[in-house]
Amino acid sequence: MALVQLLKANRRAEIIEDDEAYIHVVFTIPVFGFKDDVEFYFPADTQMIHFRSASRVGYWDLWANKWRMHRLYKKLSAKIELAKKDR
DSSP: OHHHHHHHHOTTEEEEEEOSSEEEEEEEOTTTOOEEEEEEEOOTTSSOOEEEEEESSOSOOTTHHHHHHHHHHHHHHHHHHHHHHTO
16 A cells, blocks of 8 residues: 555654554654654545544644645655556
C-alpha cells in the first residue's frame, strides 16, 4: 500500500498498528520529543481514507499536524498519479 510505504520512509513515524482497514502511527517531533497520534481508517468498498491527527500534549502545535497531513496527502496523491501513468 502506497500510504504504508510513505509512512515507513518517514524517520519520525512509528507504525503501531497496521491492518486492512486501520493504521495507527506515532510521529515524534524532533526538537522536544513530543508525540502525535495519527490514525487512518479505510471504509470497506470505498476509495476514501479517513484520518485523525492529534497531539498528545497541549492544545497548540503551531499547525504541525495540519502541515504534516497536507504534505502526506500531496506525496500520496503524486504516488497514485504516477502509478496510474505506469498502467
